[in-house]
Amino acid sequence: xxxxxxxxxxxxxxxxxxxxxxxxxxxxxxxxxxxxxxxxxxxxxxxxxxxxxxxxxxxxxxxxxxxxxxxxxxxxxxxxxxxxxxxxxxxxxxxxxxxxxxxxxxxxxxxx
Amino acid sequence: xxxxxxxxxxxxxxxxxxxxxxxxxxxxxxxxxxxxxxxxxxxxxxxxxxxxxxxxxxxxxxxxxxxxxxxxxxxxxxxxxxxxxxxxxxxxxxxxxxxxxxxxxxxxxxxxxxxxxxxxxxxxxxxxxxxxxxxxxxxxxxxxxxxxxxxxxxxxx
Numbered sequence: 001x002x003x004x005x006x007x008x009x010x011x012x013x014x015x016x017x018x019x020x021x022x023x024x025x026x027x028x029x030x031x032x033x034x035x036x037x038x039x040x041x042x043x044x045x046x047x048x049x050x051x052x053x054x055x056x057x058x059x060x061x062x063x064x065x066x067x068x069x070x071x072x073x074x075x076x077x078x079x080x081x082x083x084x085x086x087x088x089x090x091x092x093x094x095x096x097x098x099x100x101x102x103x104x105x106x107x108x109x110x111x112x
Numbered sequence: 113x114x115x116x117x118x119x120x121x122x123x124x125x126x127x128x129x130x131x132x133x134x135x136x137x138x139x140x141x142x143x144x145x146x147x148x149x150x151x152x153x154x155x156x157x158x159x160x161x162x163x164x165x166x167x168x169x170x171x172x173x174x175x176x177x178x179x180x181x182x183x184x185x186x187x188x189x190x191x192x193x194x195x196x197x198x199x200x201x202x203x204x205x206x207x208x209x210x211x212x213x214x215x216x217x218x219x220x221x222x223x224x225x226x227x228x229x230x231x232x233x234x235x236x237x238x239x240x241x242x243x244x245x246x247x248x249x250x251x252x253x254x255x256x257x258x259x260x261x262x263x264x265x266x267x268x269x
Contacts, residue, residue, distance in 0.1 A: 086237070089216070090123045093233055097125050099149035100231075104131040104139050 014058035019043070020051050024060060024074065031073040034063075121237045130228040137195050137222060147172075157184065161206070164192045188209065197221050203238070214238055258269030 014020055023037055038048045052072065063072045067103045117124060129136055139145045143159035151157035155176045158251030161169035168189045171179035188211075192195060213230040216237045223230040 033249065045250065086121070086123060089235065090125075093123060093125050093235055095152055096150065097127050097231070097233060099122040100136070100139055101127060101129045101131075103145070104129060104135040107131070107135055107139075 013021060014055050014060055017051065020055055020060075023051065023072075027061060027072055031071050034070045034072065049076075093104060094107045115234075116238070117234070118236070123235050123237075124232065125235075126230070126232045128225050128227055128229070129231045133222055133229045136229050140198060140220065151184070156181075161205070164189060164198070166190055166192065167206065167208050168192075170200050171206075177194060190217070191211055195222060255256065 015024075019041060022040070026032060026037060034045075034049070034052060041048060042071070052061070052063065055072075056063055059075055060070050062075050063070050065071075078091060115251040138254075139149060139164065141164050143162050146162060147157045147159050150172060151174050155174055158173045158181050159173070160173060163169050166189060168183060170187040170189055171183075172185040174184040175181045185202065186205050187200050187202040188206055188208060189200045190197065191199040198220040199217065200216070201217035203211055203217065205211050216235055218236070219232075219234045221230075221232045221234075223232075
């Protein structure tokens with residue numbers, strides 16, 4: 001595992017808010033633009049941007065601007081740092097087991 | 113017989129897989145099948161050796177984003193009981209030679225179940241220095257749960 005020591009206070013503070021957790025949940029499905037992320041919330045854009053900046057400063061997400069669109073993506077290293085190495089290993093093995101299960105059950109279908 | 117479970121260092125994954133036991137065994141032991149599930153897509157896995165006998169090599173390579181294949185697993189089988197159990201470790205390489213960077217031993221067990229196979233992986237880890245960082249930082253269970261759920265969402269994405 002790489003040597004990564006984040007400012008953990010900021011990491012946790014960033015999670016202590018439902019809007020920011022919802023944003024992280026949405027980004028778990030893939031990158032999204034600011035306007036797409038803001039849509040579900042009844043909130044002025046400047047207020048929403050504060051949440052985005054906080055997530056970015058804490059290292060949960062990265063943003064990049066292309067033309068007039070700012071896109072956000074999850075920063076996977078923060079998950080690893082906060083969860084700890086054992087959870088990281090668990091996710092690895094859960095993933096492997098999921099894929100094994102899909103592979104062998106798919107092979108049982110008559111069409112295969 | 114499995115060794116005792118150490119919650120600080122081990123993880124245990126159990127699953128009922130609705131498939132014949134032979135299908136699960138073959139997925140673990142036939143290289144062309146193993147390659148199809150070991151690495152998460154779009155990464156690709158290539159098996160160099162899968163010598164299912166004590167001391168046999170378990171060597172894989174991985175290719176991410178269409179790049180060249182690079183070393184992934186370099187491990188050694190410790191026990192192989194056909195259709196029942198596979199034990200391997202990366203603390204050793206082929207022929208029981210000590211490995212440079214030992215991390216874990218894994219015990220894979222297959223048992224009959226009315227719906228298919230009771231599949232279990234018991235993975236035991238060597239202690240890691242980076243654990244201490246989390247304890248000093250006051251890492252505790254509540255946050256662990258929240259982040260694990262987020263991570264699962266992320267993994268699904």
